[in-house]
Amino acid sequence: NAGVTQTPKFQVLKTGQSMTLQCAQDMNHEYMSWYRQDPGMGLRLIHYSVGAGITDQGEVPNGYNVSRSTTEDFPLRLLSAAPSQTSVYFCASSTGYSYYGYTFGSGTRLTVV
Amino acid sequence: EDKVVQSPLSLVVHEGDTVTLNCSYEVTNFRSLLWYKQEKKAPTFLFMLTSSGIEKKSGRLSSILDKKELFSILNITATQTGDSAVYLCAVTKDGGATNKLIFGTGTLLAVQP
Numbered sequence: 001n002a003g004v005t006q007t008p009k010f011q012v013l014k015t016g017q018s019m020t021l022q023c024a025q026d027m028n029h030e031y032m033s034w035y036r037q038d039p040g041m042g043l044r045l046i047h048y049s050v051g052a053g054i055t056d057q058g059e060v061p062n063g064y065n066v067s068r069s070t071t072e073d074f075p076l077r078l079l080s081a082a083p084s085q086t087s088v089y090f091c092a093s094s095t096g097y098s099y100y101g102y103t104f105g106s107g108t109r110l111t112v113v
Numbered sequence: 114e115d116k117v118v119q120s121p122l123s124l125v126v127h128e129g130d131t132v133t134l135n136c137s138y139e140v141t142n143f144r145s146l147l148w149y150k151q152e153k154k155a156p157t158f159l160f161m162l163t164s165s166g167i168e169k170k171s172g173r174l175s176s177i178l179d180k181k182e183l184f185s186i187l188n189i190t191a192t193q194t195g196d197s198a199v200y201l202c203a204v205t206k207d208g209g210a211t212n213k214l215i216f217g218t219g220t221l222l223a224v225q226p
Binding site for chain 2: 033035040041042043044045048058090092101102103104105106107
């Protein structure tokens with residue numbers, strides 16, 4: 001099993017550019033989410049989804065969009081990149097009531113210049 | 114506002130030492146507390162705790178939850194250099210999206226030979 005696959009692993013954007021971070025899981029997990037990790041801030045929830053067609057905002061949603069058209073995929077779109085969005089982004093998935101926590105992807109390191 | 118606080122923020126020990134990492138929380142409708150280990154990439158799951166006073170153990174690592182005093186500890190005995198990592202504590206809540214994780218900022222552990 002591939003688990004949770006994130007692409008790309010690294011990305012440099014110019015301010016104002018848009019891009020999509022890809023996330024796919026092959027475990028048939030209902031629940032998927034996006035976190036960003038900044039130094040001294042821990043992981044903060046951006047958006048999450050409890051199933052195909054259902055998404056909701058997390059703690060820091062501004063500047064990001066998501067959609068969940070299939071169970072497997074949960075892309076994160078940056079609409080107009082800003083330097084404040086420089087961060088490491090993690091996608092994670094789990095079953096509805098997981099006793100083993102989340103499975104995290106390997107992360108995308110994004111730099112906005 | 115929901116809050117998860119970890120201490121210390123960082124510590125340096127020598128191989129063979131025993132360490133105790135702390136996680137306190139203030140959340141409404143607490144459901145579970147999870148510990149993760151992060152080594153330069155994705156967090157990996159260690160423990161999930163839902164009941165007070167029941168120790169979870171895996172090799173040299175163990176953890177316990179106190180729901181009355183709202184904290185958990187993670188113990189690592191006979192530390193090895195491979196234990197060097199950031200240890201993350203996260204909490205989930207009942208109601209709504211029960212798999213949303215609220216993270217602390219993490220404890221950076223460095224184990225010196």
